[in-house]
Amino acid sequence: MNPYLELQSRALACNLRLPASGLVTGTFGNASAFDRQRGVFAIKPSGVPFSDLKAEDLPVLDVTGKVVYGGLRPSSDMPTHALLYEAWPDIGGVVHTHSPYAVAWAQAMRPIPVFGTTHADHCDGDIPCTAPMADDRIAGNYEVETGRQILDTLAGVSHLDVTMVLVACHGPFTWGTTPEKAVDNSIALELIAQMALHTLQIAPQTPRLKESLLKKHFERKHGPDAYYGQASSTSKDPSR
Amino acid sequence: MNPYLELQSRALACNLRLPASGLVTGTFGNASAFDRQRGVFAIKPSGVPFSDLKAEDLPVLDVTGKVVYGGLRPSSDMPTHALLYEAWPDIGGVVHTHSPYAVAWAQAMRPIPVFGTTHADHCDGDIPCTAPMADDRIAGNYEVETGRQILDTLAGVSHLDVTMVLVACHGPFTWGTTPEKAVDNSIALELIAQMALHTLQIAPQTPRLKESLLKKHFERKHGPDAYYGQASSTSKDPSR
Amino acid sequence: MNPYLELQSRALACNLRLPASGLVTGTFGNASAFDRQRGVFAIKPSGVPFSDLKAEDLPVLDVTGKVVYGGLRPSSDMPTHALLYEAWPDIGGVVHTHSPYAVAWAQAMRPIPVFGTTHADHCDGDIPCTAPMADDRIAGNYEVETGRQILDTLAGVSHLDVTMVLVACHGPFTWGTTPEKAVDNSIALELIAQMALHTLQIAPQTPRLKESLLKKHFERKHGPDAYYGQASSTSKDPSR
Amino acid sequence: MNPYLELQSRALACNLRLPASGLVTGTFGNASAFDRQRGVFAIKPSGVPFSDLKAEDLPVLDVTGKVVYGGLRPSSDMPTHALLYEAWPDIGGVVHTHSPYAVAWAQAMRPIPVFGTTHADHCDGDIPCTAPMADDRIAGNYEVETGRQILDTLAGVSHLDVTMVLVACHGPFTWGTTPEKAVDNSIALELIAQMALHTLQIAPQTPRLKESLLKKHFERKHGPDAYYGQASSTSKDPSR
Numbered sequence: 001m002n003p004y005l006e007l008q009s010r011a012l013a014c015n016l017r018l019p020a021s022g023l024v025t026g027t028f029g030n031a032s033a034f035d036r037q038r039g040v041f042a043i044k045p046s047g048v049p050f051s052d053l054k055a056e057d058l059p060v061l062d063v064t065g066k067v068v069y070g071g072l073r074p075s076s077d078m079p080t081h082a083l084l085y086e087a088w089p090d091i092g093g094v095v096h097t098h099s100p101y102a103v104a105w106a107q108a109m110r111p112i113p114v115f116g117t118t119h120a121d122h123c124d125g126d127i128p129c130t131a132p133m134a135d136d137r138i139a140g141n142y143e144v145e146t147g148r149q150i151l152d153t154l155a156g157v158s159h160l161d162v163t164m165v166l167v168a169c170h171g172p173f174t175w176g177t178t179p180e181k182a183v184d185n186s187i188a189l190e191l192i193a194q195m196a197l198h199t200l201q202i203a204p205q206t207p208r209l210k211e212s213l214l215k216k217h218f219e220r221k222h223g224p225d226a227y228y229g230q231a232s233s234t235s236k237d238p239s240r
Numbered sequence: 241m242n243p244y245l246e247l248q249s250r251a252l253a254c255n256l257r258l259p260a261s262g263l264v265t266g267t268f269g270n271a272s273a274f275d276r277q278r279g280v281f282a283i284k285p286s287g288v289p290f291s292d293l294k295a296e297d298l299p300v301l302d303v304t305g306k307v308v309y310g311g312l313r314p315s316s317d318m319p320t321h322a323l324l325y326e327a328w329p330d331i332g333g334v335v336h337t338h339s340p341y342a343v344a345w346a347q348a349m350r351p352i353p354v355f356g357t358t359h360a361d362h363c364d365g366d367i368p369c370t371a372p373m374a375d376d377r378i379a380g381n382y383e384v385e386t387g388r389q390i391l392d393t394l395a396g397v398s399h400l401d402v403t404m405v406l407v408a409c410h411g412p413f414t415w416g417t418t419p420e421k422a423v424d425n426s427i428a429l430e431l432i433a434q435m436a437l438h439t440l441q442i443a444p445q446t447p448r449l450k451e452s453l454l455k456k457h458f459e460r461k462h463g464p465d466a467y468y469g470q471a472s473s474t475s476k477d478p479s480r
Numbered sequence: 481m482n483p484y485l486e487l488q489s490r491a492l493a494c495n496l497r498l499p500a501s502g503l504v505t506g507t508f509g510n511a512s513a514f515d516r517q518r519g520v521f522a523i524k525p526s527g528v529p530f531s532d533l534k535a536e537d538l539p540v541l542d543v544t545g546k547v548v549y550g551g552l553r554p555s556s557d558m559p560t561h562a563l564l565y566e567a568w569p570d571i572g573g574v575v576h577t578h579s580p581y582a583v584a585w586a587q588a589m590r591p592i593p594v595f596g597t598t599h600a601d602h603c604d605g606d607i608p609c610t611a612p613m614a615d616d617r618i619a620g621n622y623e624v625e626t627g628r629q630i631l632d633t634l635a636g637v638s639h640l641d642v643t644m645v646l647v648a649c650h651g652p653f654t655w656g657t658t659p660e661k662a663v664d665n666s667i668a669l670e671l672i673a674q675m676a677l678h679t680l681q682i683a684p685q686t687p688r689l690k691e692s693l694l695k696k697h698f699e700r701k702h703g704p705d706a707y708y709g710q711a712s713s714t715s716k717d718p719s720r
Numbered sequence: 721m722n723p724y725l726e727l728q729s730r731a732l733a734c735n736l737r738l739p740a741s742g743l744v745t746g747t748f749g750n751a752s753a754f755d756r757q758r759g760v761f762a763i764k765p766s767g768v769p770f771s772d773l774k775a776e777d778l779p780v781l782d783v784t785g786k787v788v789y790g791g792l793r794p795s796s797d798m799p800t801h802a803l804l805y806e807a808w809p810d811i812g813g814v815v816h817t818h819s820p821y822a823v824a825w826a827q828a829m830r831p832i833p834v835f836g837t838t839h840a841d842h843c844d845g846d847i848p849c850t851a852p853m854a855d856d857r858i859a860g861n862y863e864v865e866t867g868r869q870i871l872d873t874l875a876g877v878s879h880l881d882v883t884m885v886l887v888a889c890h891g892p893f894t895w896g897t898t899p900e901k902a903v904d905n906s907i908a909l910e911l912i913a914q915m916a917l918h919t920l921q922i923a924p925q926t927p928r929l930k931e932s933l934l935k936k937h938f939e940r941k942h943g944p945d946a947y948y949g950q951a952s953s954t955s956k957d958p959s960r
Binding site: 196 | 338340372378
Binding site for chain 4: 025026028045046047048072073076098100101103104105106107108109110132133135138139142169170171197200201
């Protein structure tokens with residue numbers, strides 16, 4: 001009996017939403033699902049086409065990156081996922097994609113300014129962008145350093161209020177209290193990134209959304225008195 | 241026996257057209273259908289994925305926002321819909337989306353200039369954009385105030401000639417004499433918004449469409465002597 | 481027995497390719513198929529959703545615009561089609577769409593410069609754009625005047641070498657020796673229009689394709705010594 | 721017995737991925753598969769719709785362009801493919817498309833600068849662009865000259881490290897150690913081209929990716945110590 005099959009199946013379903021949502025071309029993206037009780041996560045194996053994936057193929061690892069179950073080599077981005085789970089044990093999923101509009105902002109090395117309520121519904125402020133990685137860190141343990149950059153960039157904000165980040169010259173990472181919400185956040189981020197570019201194309205001097213409207217929309221969905229969604233599923237979960 | 245099932249089913253069908261037309265990602269959008277005889281409307285419940293919706297889930301409310309039938313919590317934008325139905329009893333449907341090009345214009349806080357006949361076929365003039373909401377109104381009854389802003393912005397034009405508006409920093413609302421036409425208008429608006437951006441990218445100084453051509457196209461489809469469409473369905477209905 | 485059913489069926493199939501190719505949203509577009517022997521054409525009826533069309537619904541008209549068979553009111557753009565068939569009896573189909581990139585160029589009132597071989601494979605030079613219509617012509621027989629503008633704009637070039645035009649502030653019309661080729665040309669035009677916009681976004685000073693390369697590509701596909709395609713179908717048909 | 725059916729079938733499958741991936745509209749594109757043992761390749765026939773293709777229709781040729789099997793006329797771009805196979809016997813497939821973003825860069829006659837890791841995962845440096853072809857070469861054996869331009873442009877770099885090129889005013893060619901990888905590279909190139917345009921739209925002064933990060937990503941996927949993918953399929957194959 002495989003004790004991780006449910007976790008692997010859940011991670012598989014999240015991975016399959018990535019190409020289905022148009023976020024992923026080829027094999028460039030990966031989702032993982034974390035089991036908070038057991039402190040392990042299942043992640044996409046490296047370089048395997050999404051259409052070929054089976055639940056059993058997804059390796060299960062602990063937060064130090066040690067394989068505890070499963071035969072295929074994990075995604076090369078695995079150490080980044082592991083570091084985030086170790087730092088933030090209250091999250092349940094991490095997603096990395098190369099979705100085109102989010103990558104364009106990452107390549108331009110610019111945070112995405114909050115311009116409207118679509119953004120404010122999902123993220124309490126600008127979507128941050130890391131600095132380009134220093135050469136000595138690239139030469140070191142690159143994927144762990146990517147995770148460290150994300151943590152450094154998120155320092156000072158709540159990772160449950162800002163659930164998405166751009167890694168400079170690379171692409172987006174998102175997370176959430178569940179793996180499904182981490183995928184939702186990747187989908188929302190790509191849409192936000194597209195809207196922000198078009199907004200600047202229409203009016204290059206567009207100001208940031210004013211704070212009162214940002215707070216109103218973020219709070220009505222994620223605050224203590226949230227009234228978006230059905231009571232059972234949303235008001236108790238501040239991450240989405 | 242549920243006396244509202246036909247209304248709920250019609251509203252459901254309209255809601256399902258939103259993701260099918262590419263206007264809606266995730267749960268960000270909602271359509272409602274109004275029963276003019278009974279003065280009630282059915283609307284999407286809040287935060288429920290479109291693929292999970294059943295007709296019975298759609299709450300039915302009166303124009304004061306009081307639930308008259310149905311168990312799920314209505315869309316958080318419900319009070320905006322209610323206010324429009326109260327103000328304009330000759331409309332039959334309201335739609336709100338976060339479609340990307342229309343949102344980009346809303347975030348840029350710019351009305352969409354009429355540049356061509358695709359626009360003129362659907363809207364008798366520029367597509368207006370509200371002002372950003374004042375802080376005291378945001379702190380008040382936000383969704384009712386959104387409706388008031390729409391009504392203020394439409395003051396002085398016929399809501400049957402201009403069936404679409406951009407709420408600044410937020411996104412589009414459309415309406416029509418039937419809920420199906422409200423959806424048609426959301427689809428047309430997104431296309432118009434995309435075309436207008438590309439037009440300005442090709443020629444930033446493009447002038448507005450001249451009045452004679454605007455009137456010609458709007459009138460051939462919506463005027464008293466309209467000759468677009470089949471006689472039975474179109475010439476008597478000025479809203480589309 | 482309906483003597484026009486084959487013509488109607490062929491016109492229907494061409495119309496159905498328009499939404500299937502992403503060229504048409506809602507009901508904004510129409511294709512017609514011309515029977516050169518009998519001098520009549522079948523065209524989409526006005527305002528009918530594409531998914532509801534049946535072959536029998538497509539009215540059959542002569543080149544003066546007189547209905548010779550069929551019950552539904554023809555597309556409001558019918559007189560434009562009729563005029564083109566009258567002027568150019570060697571064409572077999574006409575298509576009009578509101579595809580977004582082609583419309584953007586039409587709204588910007590700019591011909592599409594030939595920048596590359598995709599364009600040169602389909603059109604022997606820039607894709608022309610009419611002038612905006614004068615007010616007295618708008619007030620007259622508008623759809624006939626649209627056809628006259630197209631003929632005026634094509635004066636001096638072969639309508640078999642340039643099979644596409646932009647009507648200013650409105651959108652594209654294309655044609656071909658067969659109705660299927662007229663649809664192919666609408667599909668190619670939308671792609672060419674998108675590529676041309678992106679080309680200028682990358683390098684605003686991009687020069688027109690040099691004449692030698694324009695001729696090479698147009699001739700290898702459409703010239704007397706064409707060697708593109710299979711011999712039976714292409715080398716004898718200069719229109720595609 | 722047809723000794724080339726397996727090769728033809730493999731080439732057919734690669735051709736069919738082109739419209740399925742959105743890279744090809746109409747008939748504008750072609751893939752070929754090379755049999756290194758026998759020194760022959762199968763290629764799409766000219767001007768045949770993808771949906772009508774059967775494996776037997778794909779002509780089989782040697783690297784001088786002589787047909788060794790098959791009845792339909794090969795793609796007009798066949799001599800370009802042949803020249804690449806003759807020059808680079810270690811490749812197994814060549815693909816040519818008119819995908820819109822890659823064509824836009826080709827029409828702008830600009831190499832695509834490496835801005836991020838999506839690019840670095842696939843190509844060790846900028847994606848080169850040929851010079852526009854001289855008139856005497858256009859007047860000569862045009863498709864052979866296209867191949868020569870590609871070889872000239874690739875002089876000085878490894879064709880296994882840079883597996884894609886833009887032919888000025890025309891469009892992209894890609895290749896790989898297998899025909900499937902050549903298709904993968906065409907898909908990746910279109911995404912890279914789109915991302916690069918949007919990057920410049922967000923920040924026109926975006927610098928090239930720094931060399932340390934370019935090498936890190938290219939090497940982790942294609943270098944001697946590559947650790948991307950599953951060991952059996954990737955670490956031994958430097959082309960993808």
